[in-house]
Amino acid sequence: MQSKDPKPYILRSLLLQVLRASRMKMFSVKVEEGREGRDGNPSVGPVYRNLLAKNGFPPTDADMCTAWDVFRVSHEKYPGNRMLGWREFNDGKFGPYIWKTYKEVYEEVMHIGSALRASGAEPGSRIGIYGSNCPQWIVAMEACNAHSLICVPLYDTLGPGAVNFIIGHAEIDFVFVQDKKVKELLDPECTHAKRLKMIVCFTSLTVEEKKKAASIEVKPYSWNEFLHMVSFKYHILPVSDIHPSLDCYLTCRKFDLSGVEMIVRRGKDYPSELSPPQPLNICTIMYTSGTSGDPKGVILTHENIVTCIGGLDLFMDQFEDKMTVDDVYISFLPLAHILDRMIEEYFFHKGASVGYYHGDLNALKDDLMELKPTFLAGVPRVFERIHEGMEVFYSVIKALEELNPRRRAIFHILYKYKLAWLNLGFKQKNASWLADLLAFRKVVKSRLGGRIRLIVSGGAPLSSEVEEFLRVTSCAFVLQGYGLTETCGLTTVGFPDEMSLLGTVGSAFVSSELRLEEVPEMGYDPLGDPPRGEICVRGKTAFAGYYKNPELTRETLIDGWFHTGDIGEMLPNGVVKIIDRKKNLVKLSQGEYVALEYLEKVYCITPIVEDIWVYGDSFKSMLVAVVVPHEENTLRWAHQNGHRGSFSELCSLNQLQDYVRLELKSTAERNKLRGFEHIKGVILEPQQFDAGKDLVTPTLKKKRGILFKCYKGEIDELYKKLSGGRTTSY
Numbered sequence: 001m002q003s004k005d006p007k008p009y010i011l012r013s014l015l016l017q018v019l020r021a022s023r024m025k026m027f028s029v030k031v032e033e034g035r036e037g038r039d040g041n042p043s044v045g046p047v048y049r050n051l052l053a054k055n056g057f058p059p060t061d062a063d064m065c066t067a068w069d070v071f072r073v074s075h076e077k078y079p080g081n082r083m084l085g086w087r088e089f090n091d092g093k094f095g096p097y098i099w100k101t102y103k104e105v106y107e108e109v110m111h112i113g114s115a116l117r118a119s120g121a122e123p124g125s126r127i128g129i130y131g132s133n134c135p136q137w138i139v140a141m142e143a144c145n146a147h148s149l150i151c152v153p154l155y156d157t158l159g160p161g162a163v164n165f166i167i168g169h170a171e172i173d174f175v176f177v178q179d180k181k182v183k184e185l186l187d188p189e190c191t192h193a194k195r196l197k198m199i200v201c202f203t204s205l206t207v208e209e210k211k212k213a214a215s216i217e218v219k220p221y222s223w224n225e226f227l228h229m230v231s232f233k234y235h236i237l238p239v240s241d242i243h244p245s246l247d248c249y250l251t252c253r254k255f256d257l258s259g260v261e262m263i264v265r266r267g268k269d270y271p272s273e274l275s276p277p278q279p280l281n282i283c284t285i286m287y288t289s290g291t292s293g294d295p296k297g298v299i300l301t302h303e304n305i306v307t308c309i310g311g312l313d314l315f316m317d318q319f320e321d322k323m324t325v326d327d328v329y330i331s332f333l334p335l336a337h338i339l340d341r342m343i344e345e346y347f348f349h350k351g352a353s354v355g356y357y358h359g360d361l362n363a364l365k366d367d368l369m370e371l372k373p374t375f376l377a378g379v380p381r382v383f384e385r386i387h388e389g390m391e392v393f394y395s396v397i398k399a400l401e402e403l404n405p406r407r408r409a410i411f412h413i414l415y416k417y418k419l420a421w422l423n424l425g426f427k428q429k430n431a432s433w434l435a436d437l438l439a440f441r442k443v444v445k446s447r448l449g450g451r452i453r454l455i456v457s458g459g460a461p462l463s464s465e466v467e468e469f470l471r472v473t474s475c476a477f478v479l480q481g482y483g484l485t486e487t488c489g490l491t492t493v494g495f496p497d498e499m500s501l502l503g504t505v506g507s508a509f510v511s512s513e514l515r516l517e518e519v520p521e522m523g524y525d526p527l528g529d530p531p532r533g534e535i536c537v538r539g540k541t542a543f544a545g546y547y548k549n550p551e552l553t554r555e556t557l558i559d560g561w562f563h564t565g566d567i568g569e570m571l572p573n574g575v576v577k578i579i580d581r582k583k584n585l586v587k588l589s590q591g592e593y594v595a596l597e598y599l600e601k602v603y604c605i606t607p608i609v610e611d612i613w614v615y616g617d618s619f620k621s622m623l624v625a626v627v628v629p630h631e632e633n634t635l636r637w638a639h640q641n642g643h644r645g646s647f648s649e650l651c652s653l654n655q656l657q658d659y660v661r662l663e664l665k666s667t668a669e670r671n672k673l674r675g676f677e678h679i680k681g682v683i684l685e686p687q688q689f690d691a692g693k694d695l696v697t698p699t700l701k702k703k704r705g706i707l708f709k710c711y712k713g714e715i716d717e718l719y720k721k722l723s724g725g726r727t728t729s730y
Contacts, residue, residue, distance in 0.1 A: 027495060027507040028574025029054040034515070034527050042518035045526030045533060048574060050493075050510045052314055057511055057539070060310040066277045066302035068145035070309060070349050071106070078351030079103035081325055084135040085355035087370065094358050097371055100135060102351070105142070108227070113143035113274070115229040116174065119198055119219075123148035123275050126170045126285065130154035130163065130185060131178025133335045133356045136202040136223060138344070140176040141335075145302075148277040151284045152297075153336030155698045161189070165294050166287050168192035169548065179203045186212045193218065200226045279303040285547050286338060286485050288697075297547030298485045305345060307540040308488040311511030312346050319477065319496055320427065321453060325351040328451075330373040332357040332364060334698050338489035339458045343377050368449040376452050376476075379459035379699060383466050384604075414439045419472050427497045428477055436475050444473040452476045458483055459699050461578045463605060464503035471499065480505055482578060486543040486562055487512065491535065492576050504575040512539030516570060517563065519582060522593060524567055534582055535568040536561040567595075584704070586616035592676045594623065596704075599677055606667045608633050608660055611689055613707050614679065615715060622680040624718050626711050627660055628688055651684040660684065681718045683711060 032047035052058075063073055083105050085097040100108075121127065127149050129140050144151040152170045154163050163184065166172070168191075177185055177199050185193055186209065196218045204222040205213075213220035221229075277283070283302045287295035316323050329347050331354050333340035344354050355371040357364055414435035421431040436445075445452060455474055457467070458481045471478045477496040482505035483489040492514065494506035508514035516526035516533030526533035542562045545553035556563050567580035580595040587593050599614045603625070611628040631647050637659065638650050650656055664679045689695040689702065695710065696702050708715070 025498070025500065026574045027051050027498075027501075028514075031513065032515075036527065037518060042520065043525060043527050043533075044518070044536075045516040045531050045570065047513050047515045047538075048508050048570075049513055050315075050508050051574075052318065053508075053510050058310050058314040060306050064306050064309070064349070065279050066145070066281075067283050067305045067345065068142070068276050068302070070306065070345060071109075071142050071145065074348050074351050075102045075106040078325060079106075081351050082353040083348070084138060085353060085371070086135055087356075087358045087367070089358075094366070094370075097355055099353070105135070105139060108139050109142040109146060111227045112139055113146045115226050116143060116149065117147060117275075118229055119174065121147070121149055121174055123277075124150065124282075125174070126150045126152050126172045128152050128154055128167060128170070128172040128175035128177075129336075130175055130181050131202055132180075132359055133331045133333075133340070134178070134202060135356070136176065137335050138354075140200075145277065145283065147275045148281055150282050153284070153286055153334075153341075155287075155334055155336045161694075162287075162295055164190040164192050166297075167195065169294075170285055170287075170297060171195070173197045175199045177201055179205075182209050186216070186218075277302050279306070282544070284341075286336065286341075288485050296549065296552065299544040299547050300485075300488060301544055304488050304541055304543065305342075307511050308342055308490055309346055309349050311490070311509055311541070312342075313349075315493065315510050319454075320429075323350055323352065327352040327375055328371060328373045329354050329375040329377070330357060330367060330371055330449075331355065332361060332367075333378060337459075337699060338485045339377060339379075339483070342489045343375075343456075347375075365447065368447075372449040372451045374451050375454050375456075376448065377456040377458065380457055380462040380466070383455075383457055383462060383470060411439050411443065415472055419468065422471060422497075422499050425497075425499075428471070428475070440473045440475050445475045448474070455479070456481060458489065460701070461505060461601065463601065465605060467502055471502075481509075482506070482566075482576070483509075484564060486556075486564075487537050488541045488543075490541060491537050491564065494575075500573065501575055504571065504577045507575050508537075509539075509541065511541050512537050514538075514576070515561070516568060517561075519567065522567070522580070522582070522585065524580075526570075531570045532567065532579065535564045535566045535576065535578075537564065538562070587618050588616055588621055588623075588676055592674075594677060599623070599673070600702075602671050602673065603664055603667055603679065606663050608637070608663045613689065613702055613704075615708065615711075617719070620719060621676070622722060623677065624681045624683070624715060624722070625664070625679045626683045626685050626707070626714075627664075628685050629656070629660060648686040651686040657682055657684055681722050683714050683718060 027050070028048040029051055030046045031049050034045040035043065037043040064070055079102050081102050082099040083102045085099045087094040087097055089095075116127070127140070127144050129137055129151060131137060141151050143149070152166065152172055154166055154175075167175070173196060175185065175196055175198075179201055182199070182201060182205065184190065185199065187193075194216045198219040198221065199213060200221045200223060201209075202223055204224075205220050210220045279302050281302055282299055283305055284300050285297045286300060287297050327347070327350070329343060329352070331340055331344060335341055335344070347354050355367070355373065357367045414432070418432040418435040418440075422428070452474060453476045455470055455476050455478045457479070461482065462480050467478060467480055470476075479494045479496060480501070481490060481493040483491040487509075490509040491512070492506045493509050494501045494504065515536050516524075516531055517536050518525055518527075519534050524532040524534070538561050542557070542560075545557065565582045566578055567582055568576045569579050571577060579598065581597045584596045585593050586596060594616050596614050596616065600612050603609060603612050603614065608630055609627055610630040613626045614623055615625065616623045629651060634647060634650055634656065637656065638644065641655065643650060643653060643655070661679065661682050664682070668678045687693075689707070694703065695707055
């Protein structure tokens with residue numbers, strides 16, 4: 001019998017894919033109609049749910065009502081699974097990953113929790129955690145969950161000013177702290193540190209640090225000392241300070257001495273009874289650094305956390321490759337950032353593994369190669385660096401530069417070939433296995449560890465260009481989401497293998513509802529065409545309020561709807577595109593409103609630009625900007641134009657300033673920006689805007705007020721020159 005000709009089958013499959021691609025697919029379902037504004041109330045758009053929740057929100061597991069349940073149940077199910085991994089520094093280098101199992105972590109959580117209770121912590125006490133991501137961070141967090149203590153993360157990239165405010169505002173009594181942060185915590189400028197009863201260092205304390213803590217009546221402990229705590233009713237000592245014979249006697253006796261009852265308990269061997277929380281108890285107060293003013297304390301309940309995890313379960317179930325206990329997540333975003341916190345909580349729920357980077361983002365590639373993770377999450381700037389080949393992932397695109405012209409040409413041909421199949425609706429693994437084999441696995445995937453199968457971007461919108469690059473070359477599912485601390489990090493989320501979602505942030509998260517609300521002063525109408533307005537979210541993932549700030553809570557939570565402050569556009573297929581920010585508007589002297597964050601996103605794709613801060617003055621008619629040039633492209637420009645000098649020296653050249661301004665103009669014209677949105681003058685800054693200088697938040701959002709103070713003199717001088725009729729950059 002002759003075999004059938006495969007051509008008709010192939011053509012039929014291709015035709016089906018083309019028809020599928022041409023038919024609009026919906027990603028949201030409308031559950032309420034919009035309504036016109038009346039009696040001073042704004043118009044609101046229709047209420048949408050995720051397509052996966054069209055028949056109702058997913059129920060949470062009966063045995064998973066709190067964040068403590070998440071870890072407790074996983075410990076019971078997967079005691080021998082690897083949970084937390086880290087690398088130790090020996091002989092001048094970092095070694096392989098060392099792992100603790102769920103059982104080992106659980107035991108340590110019991111010991112730390114007992115020591116906290118023995119130290120005077122009661123349910124509802126606020127416990128600070130200050131440091132970079134590491135296993136001790138998670139142990140301290142889970143110890144809080146076990147005893148209904150409230151975990152208050154402190155950003156490890158914030159200066160002592162913000163840390164001082166949070167300690168005082170949250171009334172923190174106990175702090176777990178990284179050794180590198182002890183100095184900042186005990187700095188005289190951190191005046192609220194005096195209210196602390198105790199600090200526990202992730203590792204050990206120096207003699208000087210112990211003396212300094214004692215001088216302000218704060219009890220200092222190393223991690224091991226705290227694990228082996230002996231407690232009296234009115235006094236606490238490390239085990240090392242107790243005579244062995246007395247230690248042995250006291251652990252077995254309860255007696256009265258001079259009328260004072262003393263109960264001795266070794267934290268490690270005699271754990272105190274657990275005080276598990278209830279769903280509506282506060283789980284954590286996460287302070288958002290904000291772009292101006294003091295940080296805001298976002299109250300998240302245990303119900304918020306488990307609702308989010310339940311939604312993630314339903315969402316992740318749609319993937320062709322299901323998540324398993326063998327999955328590995330590399331943690332390098334701050335654990336005090338809600339995105340990383342929720343991803344780790346979800347991995348613990350699934351009995352999977354989390355490995356921590358060794359602390360240097362510039363050497364993250366080394367951790368990737370050693371850990372070989374399957375899951376990677378980051379903020380847009382991280383992925384922009386993958387695309388640009390800068391810093392953390394420098395070698396990814398650097399490899400392309402090392403290819404000869406023929407190989408580069410082949411790479412780009414394969415890129416366009418695979419992109420075409422993805423656009424036709426083919427799944428990632430079926431779009432072009434040949435292109436993956438010949439180019440992308442070697443050039444990109446292997447340099448991310450070789451096993452990455454899911455990449456998530458959150459924190460801010462990711463540009464379409466970068467998202468497309470990742471979808472084509474990473475050989476992994478790529479999702480873009482959008483969220484805030486106030487929504488447990490998940491407001492909207494994209495779908496795998498859907499190229500039509502490029503440039504959007506997806507549809508409402510599985511466990512919440514979303515609608516747009518009118519912003520008349522900006523001309524945004526959710527009932528218009530296209531529907532645009534402030535993104536509002538409702539559901540059990542929405543926060544309970546701002547700590548000690550009822551006025552701001554009332555302004556933000558109205559009739560159960562959280563007002564995000566972000567402006568979105570609802571596309572016909574039911575997904576959201578972030579187009580603006582309600583608060584980051586400036587009205588120029590000619591009466592035109594300008595969305596600064598939107599312009600920064602547009603201008604940042606200019607090859608000569610590494611970062612940019614756009615500034616507008618209501619008394620001026622034009623915009624100016626402070627630009628951090630792209631160092632490699634700047635050096636290339638200098639070589640081509642016969643200039644020599646260091647990067648800093650090049651940034652002072654008038655010729656480079658003029659070149660940057662002209663490149664920004666080209667970007668503006670390509671993106672059809674209006675004339676008043678063009679940058680008329682630039683200041684070049686060789687140093688990155690970073691949180692160390694307090695110019696950006698830990699999630700890389702610009703602190704506009706502080707940036708203005710920093711560059712005010714140069715901006716004033718630049719405006720003087722521009723008002724004289726000159727457009728030469730300064």
